[in-house]
Amino acid sequence: MLETLSQPWPWYVSGAVIALIMVIMLFFGKSFGFSSNLRVICAACGAGKHLPFFDYNWKAQRWNLLFLLGAIIGGWLSATFLSNGEAVRISEATIQDLQQLGFAAPQGMQPEELFGRESLFSFKTIALLLGGGFLIGFGSRYAGGCTSGHAISGLSNLQWPSLVAVIGFFIGGLIMTFLLYPLIF
Amino acid sequence: MKGFKFILTGILFGVVMSKSEAISWYRIQEMFRFQAFHMYGIIGTAVVLGVIAVYLIKKYNLRDYQGNPIIFTPKEKSVTRYLLGGILFGLGWALVGACPGPLFVNLGYAYWPVLLAILGAVAGTFVYGVLQDKLPH
Numbered sequence: 001m002l003e004t005l006s007q008p009w010p011w012y013v014s015g016a017v018i019a020l021i022m023v024i025m026l027f028f029g030k031s032f033g034f035s036s037n038l039r040v041i042c043a044a045c046g047a048g049k050h051l052p053f054f055d056y057n058w059k060a061q062r063w064n065l066l067f068l069l070g071a072i073i074g075g076w077l078s079a080t081f082l083s084n085g086e087a088v089r090i091s092e093a094t095i096q097d098l099q100q101l102g103f104a105a106p107q108g109m110q111p112e113e114l115f116g117r118e119s120l121f122s123f124k125t126i127a128l129l130l131g132g133g134f135l136i137g138f139g140s141r142y143a144g145g146c147t148s149g150h151a152i153s154g155l156s157n158l159q160w161p162s163l164v165a166v167i168g169f170f171i172g173g174l175i176m177t178f179l180l181y182p183l184i185f
Numbered sequence: 186m187k188g189f190k191f192i193l194t195g196i197l198f199g200v201v202m203s204k205s206e207a208i209s210w211y212r213i214q215e216m217f218r219f220q221a222f223h224m225y226g227i228i229g230t231a232v233v234l235g236v237i238a239v240y241l242i243k244k245y246n247l248r249d250y251q252g253n254p255i256i257f258t259p260k261e262k263s264v265t266r267y268l269l270g271g272i273l274f275g276l277g278w279a280l281v282g283a284c285p286g287p288l289f290v291n292l293g294y295a296y297w298p299v300l301l302a303i304l305g306a307v308a309g310t311f312v313y314g315v316l317q318d319k320l321p322h
Contacts, residue, residue, distance in 0.1 A: 005204070011223050014205030015230020021198050022231070023238045028190065029249040031258075034286040038310040053314035066191035067198070068289055074199015075208070075293025088206050094215040109209050114282070115296040128280060129298055133288070133305025134312075135277025140285060141313040142320065143270025144260065147284040150271075151228055154260060156235025161260035161267050168271015169278060170217075176279035177217040184280075 006084045033149030035140035101185040210282025266322040
């Protein structure tokens with residue numbers, strides 16, 4: 001059993017479980033959307049004293065922070081008990097493209113060049129992770145949701161604004177990948 | 186404890202995102218380079234099943250576990266905020282190789298530098314709160 005679970009799961013299993021999670025949250029009377037947590041964290045740190053955007057009853061969103069806690073535990077469980085330590089099996093074409101940018105072929109889940117311990121001592125990677133994170137936080141709040149809130153919950157409810165947001169996600173992602181990556185790396 | 190079910194659901198989320206490698210920067214790069222079906226398969230399956238589930242919930246007026254009607258709040262109509270916000274989000278998503286959920290799953294995976302991206306994401310959210318009135322929506 002554990003051995004089977006330790007293999008990478010196919011896309012259709014993952015997609016079905018993600019849909020199931022969205023449905024479970026609906027039956028809990030909540031909605032699946034992860035980036036709201038970032039707003040909750042700002043509000044919990046007292047940002048509401050100065051800014052109306054954070055002056056709301058964030059304590060009613062505690063369930064979402066518990067979901068976040070679960071997500072961290074889930075990552076830890078996977079790494080500790082459900083991983084066979086194999087490298088991510090991406091396509092040969094991607095490996096070659098990334099090698100041209102200076103990234104070695106995958107050794108694990110994440111590239112050492114960005115997420116290895118050494119990157120904490122490189123000004124460039126620190127700036128990239130902080131800056132990339134900033135865009136994720138700013139953009140998801142501006143767009144009113146991230147991949148879970150728009151691409152999964154919003155599209156499932158056939159919301160046009162979510163489709164616009166998802167198209168935006170891809171425009172931004174393609175600009176970063178094809179125009180900016182060659183300049184950055 | 187009433188909140189325990191949310192922790193359990195979050196654990197399921199963390200495990201499935203890890204085991205399908207959707208938390209991997211490599212997979213996100215592969216997706217944006219259109220070099221594999223994997224991520225499209227994940228999102229596509231989730232959306233197709235999600236559409237069917239939401240349709241059934243609405244058609245049969247299903248209720249949540251406490252007996253309250255399940256309410257879907259329509260998103261406000263606009264293009265500017267979704268497109269501009271979406272593009273900025275996409276730039277960050279492709280750079281860090283993770284969206285907000287996977288950022289935290291990666292933390293559980295003990296990729297500590299991801300804390301910097303989480304810090305950046307909280308800062309970005311805060312700055313949005315500062316600039317909200319000045320931005321076109």
